[in-house]
Amino acid sequence: MAAMPSIKSREIKIVQDIPVSKTLPFWEGLKQGKVLATRCVNCGKLHFPPVADCSQCLASNMEWFELSGEATIETFTHVVVRPATFQHEKPYTVAIGRLKEGLRVLAWLTGFKLSEIKVGMKAKLVAKITPEGNPTYEFTRPE
Amino acid sequence: MRKVAIIGVGSSKFGVRNDVNVAELAFEAFKPSVEDAGITPKDIEFVAVGSTGAGAWYEELLPAVVSAEYCGLTGAGLMRCEAACASGSAAFTAAYWTVASGQAEIALALGVEKMREIDTPTMMEWIGRAGYYLWEFHNFGLTFPAYYALYATAHMAKFGTTEEDLALVAVKNHKYASMNPIAHLRNKITVDDVLSSMVIAAPLKLFDCCPVTDGAASIILASEEKVRELKIDTPVWVAGIGYASGTANLSKRLDYVGLEAAVSASQMAYRIAKTSPDQIDVAVVHDCFTIAEIMAYEDLGFCKKGEGAKLIREGQTEIGGKIPVNVDGGLKAKGHPIGATGCSMIYELTKQLREETVERERQAPMKNYAALAHNVGGTGHYCYVTILRR
Numbered sequence: 001m002a003a004m005p006s007i008k009s010r011e012i013k014i015v016q017d018i019p020v021s022k023t024l025p026f027w028e029g030l031k032q033g034k035v036l037a038t039r040c041v042n043c044g045k046l047h048f049p050p051v052a053d054c055s056q057c058l059a060s061n062m063e064w065f066e067l068s069g070e071a072t073i074e075t076f077t078h079v080v081v082r083p084a085t086f087q088h089e090k091p092y093t094v095a096i097g098r099l100k101e102g103l104r105v106l107a108w109l110t111g112f113k114l115s116e117i118k119v120g121m122k123a124k125l126v127a128k129i130t131p132e133g134n135p136t137y138e139f140t141r142p143e
Numbered sequence: 144m145r146k147v148a149i150i151g152v153g154s155s156k157f158g159v160r161n162d163v164n165v166a167e168l169a170f171e172a173f174k175p176s177v178e179d180a181g182i183t184p185k186d187i188e189f190v191a192v193g194s195t196g197a198g199a200w201y202e203e204l205l206p207a208v209v210s211a212e213y214c215g216l217t218g219a220g221l222m223r224c225e226a227a228c229a230s231g232s233a234a235f236t237a238a239y240w241t242v243a244s245g246q247a248e249i250a251l252a253l254g255v256e257k258m259r260e261i262d263t264p265t266m267m268e269w270i271g272r273a274g275y276y277l278w279e280f281h282n283f284g285l286t287f288p289a290y291y292a293l294y295a296t297a298h299m300a301k302f303g304t305t306e307e308d309l310a311l312v313a314v315k316n317h318k319y320a321s322m323n324p325i326a327h328l329r330n331k332i333t334v335d336d337v338l339s340s341m342v343i344a345a346p347l348k349l350f351d352c353c354p355v356t357d358g359a360a361s362i363i364l365a366s367e368e369k370v371r372e373l374k375i376d377t378p379v380w381v382a383g384i385g386y387a388s389g390t391a392n393l394s395k396r397l398d399y400v401g402l403e404a405a406v407s408a409s410q411m412a413y414r415i416a417k418t419s420p421d422q423i424d425v426a427v428v429h430d431c432f433t434i435a436e437i438m439a440y441e442d443l444g445f446c447k448k449g450e451g452a453k454l455i456r457e458g459q460t461e462i463g464g465k466i467p468v469n470v471d472g473g474l475k476a477k478g479h480p481i482g483a484t485g486c487s488m489i490y491e492l493t494k495q496l497r498e499e500t501v502e503r504e505r506q507a508p509m510k511n512y513a514a515l516a517h518n519v520g521g522t523g524h525y526c527y528v529t530i531l532r533r
Contacts (some may be wrong), residue, residue: 076293077289083405
């Protein structure tokens with residue numbers, strides 16, 4: 001089909017400032033090599049991702065704790081066709097792991113060959129700073 | 144609640160529709176639906192529009208307003224509904240409620256989506272953000288195929304479902320799309336074609352994924368009184384709508400082998416419609432990826448948990464099988480214009496129940512004149528299940 005006649009829309013650049021004041025200890029913790037989660041002081045529910053407000057009892061009294069990082073991989077995928085803002089990355093593996101504490105985490109899985117990765121295998125959740133300087137976390141080979 | 148009937152349906156041609164803008168595309172579906180019902184735009188008191196990409200993958204921020212003006216609907220009650228890929232079903236539900244509650248005699252559900260005005264990596268970006276941006280996209284770049292690939296990996300590990308089983312879904316749906324003149328992808332394919340197509344998000348490959356499609360579908364609903372007054376000869380009745388939702392974070396789901404929201408929504412729909420899976424003559428299910436159709440068989444109770452692959456292997460979801468599924472080509476091959484899909488499903492089922500599909504080879508045989516639509520938004524974030532009866 002020949003290209004259809006069209007006109008270009010006006011161009012805009014969109015960058016949002018995402019507030020993190022209520023989860024700041026988490027982002028600061030990553031810079032210190034720790035992955036933190038929250039525990040509701042009122043009802044005891046554990047939360048990852050960390051939250052300021054409890055969806056179970058609606059209390060807003062959280063305490064921070066460091067996750068063990070000991071995880072079992074429940075599922076994974078290898079992302080080959082990447083979105084616009086990840087075009088500079090090589091294909092990456094994303095996994096969901098269940099931690100010893102019972103919480104699940106979704107993150108990249110590194111340090112394994114793709115053929116080595118199996119549902120049910122052990123991995124370690126660690127904090128990381130990306131080459132661009134952004135705090136993040138990932139699953140990797142346990143020591 | 145009053146009884147509500149579908150009295151008119153229309154659909155645009157699905158595909159890459161760079162010949163039309165969003166309002167013009169909506170018109171293509173709207174006009175035949177009005178003609179089908181034998182009414183005029185002025186008879187429509189309330190309009191619910193399903194569309195997801197307003198301002199993101201197409202330029203208009205208020206598609207309900209521009210489509211309504213273009214179709215001569217200005218003045219009617221108007222809203223846009225967002226339930227991601229189930230926005231069309233959300234709009235259908237809103238239109239249903241206005242008639243069922245007695246607020247309106249005639250209402251319209253209009254689904255429309257223009258997805259091909261931007262480049263593919265940007266499209267992958269927008270749809271990848273349709274989960275929990277902060278926690279599952281920002282640092283990890285999940286794409287939509289990748290979200291469903293997480294389910295595919297778990298389903299394969301737990302139940303022994305294979306890549307060949309997934310491929311069979313694509314082969315079936317392309318076969319029926321080849322018979323459907325409004326479908327986007329009308330080529331027949333083989334299992335080998337699927338297996339040898341490029342990996343998108345392992346284990347899902349290109350032919351496991353629905354295309355990025357432009358399209359619109361329009362559904363007109365009316366009260367029982369109006370059905371009599373307009374002398375509608377084949378009204379299709381809304382027997383029950385079920386709905387439910389799932390967590391934004393995939394990490395908070397119970398497991399990765401089915402969608403809890405789909406199980407809950409279907410149980411609600413069966414209960415309201417006073418029916419059961421074995422009474423359904425034909426179904427359209429949300430096969431945005433091949434694994435999604437296999438999980439849908441299980442979530443809807445067409446087979447036991449873990450036996451979805453067996454159902455497709457045995458051909459039970461083809462015409463002549465136990466429960467024909469996606470005989471319009473499904474999202475996989477008819478196409479998935481996100482906000483239009485829910486209305487497009489209702490369009491197909493209405494045609495099936497009236498026994499007026501264009502091509503006889505894809506008309507499902509009717510015993511109970513009962514049909515089911517399963518429309519998932521996001522990765523099990525929203526789910527609507529609608530049961531229709533003639």
